[in-house]
Amino acid sequence: MAYPCSRIAVVGAGSSGLYLALLLQRAGHQVRLFERSPTPRSEGCGILLVAAGVEAIAASGDSSLLQRLLAAGQPVARFVVRNLRGDTINAEAASQDPGRQPSLLIPRSAILDALWQGFAAEDFCGEAELIGWQQSNDRVDAFFANGDIWSGDLLIAADGIFSRVAPVLVPGHSLNYLGDRVWRGVVEDAHFCTAGDFFVYARGRGIYANFFDLGADSSGVQRTHWGFFHEEPLPASREQRRQLLSEPIPAEALAKLHPEAAALIAATLPQQLTANWSYDIEPLPRLVQGRVALIGDAAHAMSSSQARGMTAGLEDAQALAQALAASPEDLPSALLAYQAERLPLVHNYQNRSRAVSNRVGRRRIPAAA
Template sequence: MSADRPQPAQSLRIAVVGAGSSGLLLTLLLQRQGHQVELFERSPRLRSEGCGILLVRSGVEAIAAAGIPGLLDALLAGGRPVEQFVIRNLRGDLIETSPAEREPGELPSLLIRRQAILEALWRHADPGSFRGGTELEHWQQDGDGVEARFSNGQHWRGDLLIGADGVFSRVAPLLAPQRRLHYLGDRVWRGVVADGRVLGPGDFLVVARGRGVYANAFDLGPEDPAAGGPPITHWGFFQEEPLPTSRAEQRRLLQEPVPEQALAKVPADLAALIRATPPERVVANWSFDIEPLPQLVAGRVALIGDAGHAMSSSQARGMTAGLEDAVSLARHLAGSGAPQGALAAYEAERLPVVHRYQERSRAISARTGRIRAPQQQAVTAR
């Protein structure tokens, strides 16, 4: 361990479940502190799927606060600072433009591919700690530690278990049995395509009518910033519809492309861009959030990211909140107190913050939805 890294009061055995952005960042921060960290992931390999994301300034600031040499520079090089926000109506007419405000010396909000974030984090992690193809089945704790059992028959026992396993968390239900997913009313498609005709550099576009958002798109810059090439555009398309009760039907509908009758409602240039996107570069999902939980910690177990506070994308705070969680939890674990006390201090710091994020995101979703979304429709985890 490098001499410039903080020395932990004790080297803890820690399991992090979920290798998304928050789980990866927490893992490498704890490894740098000298803890024995194993990163468990349901997928057999590092997940890099997904499209683009607006990483708001506080998310970029969380990366800076992590203090990992080269990480912030990698993200800034791999993304595009937001330059302006553009609103167009369904005919394509301009409604409003507003510049992205930034004071001199401030970090920008970034338009960046999820893959670029995950790969930048992974380059700093210890690959020997990665346990792919391990889906959590159950965990339990006692006064001496935590034990976890995985679907491949693997067992783990250690000091702390951290659930960073997203909206469909397997860690969270035992920590917070009242946790339920709530459907927000949208089937959502997202894609990335090489096309620079719709947007200018650093543009974030919203297509809306009245209070309803139909689609968005933003500029990601060249696919390989070092080599240049044509700009990549991220797009999202939102269709409000009931959630089928059958999981098989839910999965089937997520394999469909955006319906032509829906595409006909948005400006022709954006519709053409969506049609031109290769199917392998499109992902689809149903939109969920959860009600604010009364706790993020139970003894030796804690939740970070969407596992503890999944929210709508309306405020672009989902990934940011998870990165902030990781930095906060690592900071508290670097202290000299007992690990359970560090987790309790993390919860006291983060719970009111993420509650505000969740409430604000829900309120914005309610205002911008075209119809009243069935927000109280409870859904069990898959």
């Protein structure tokens, strides 16, 4: 039986939005993938993509996509927890369940590249910043800053933690500041963090850091991803927040870390650095309203403490594509089925991530008024 072809807009070309758009293309829908940037995203450092995230990709049934992903990363081999002096607190081999996909240490850009290779590029619309939307019983309209208007059957917001759709769909939607300014980077490294290792420097004295092996790039250069978290109040003004994200790690903060680890961070080229303020969002009471749905960080942004953020978005995409395939004649009901499946799961992810984030020794620093 041939399913009816629906017109579906996906807003946001990060991993969850791109994966959903790819799945919908393959199901025969008329898809438009809108992205504020002029070109497809390729930024980002590294990520631990846990086994469930790899399995969400495997569930597409596209073996070539899965193989591209597996080839771009490497299985995590060992977790090591150290104190800030560099003494080992705990070290253990990463568990690998027989019959399951491995957890991967992988560049974020490699995940996006693997997805883009399977996506029909003519359905990508860059420089398309969503500024509003409206819906009726039988259609939804999306309005963009460049004057374009899209009309169709469904609008799926994958536009991240600062979503334009989520606060309208769920009044009262709010960000929760977790207490850190965070720098991340990728640096050449053939000696410090290798062979699938993941190092954690336990939080203390107002800082936390992690490092993990990314393997070799296409030129054979060995790389390590690192993250450095510095506890500080959130500045009240957007201007000051933006300014501080352009600044390097304070020298006095970096000096609290073991010298070998600090030296690796200091050796990172500026173009290999990113910085942000750490937020999550309060669990939302719903992910769907009529013909509009949220996926990914727009739906459930969470702390990185459980490495579940990207995985949850990939799972969202797979679940939503399956719900639409199961109820092609009644799209709003398909969205409600997606919500019924995902809402309790992502609430659990969010609550666990925040609980872990709150109990690892962070000083409680209030945000500025």
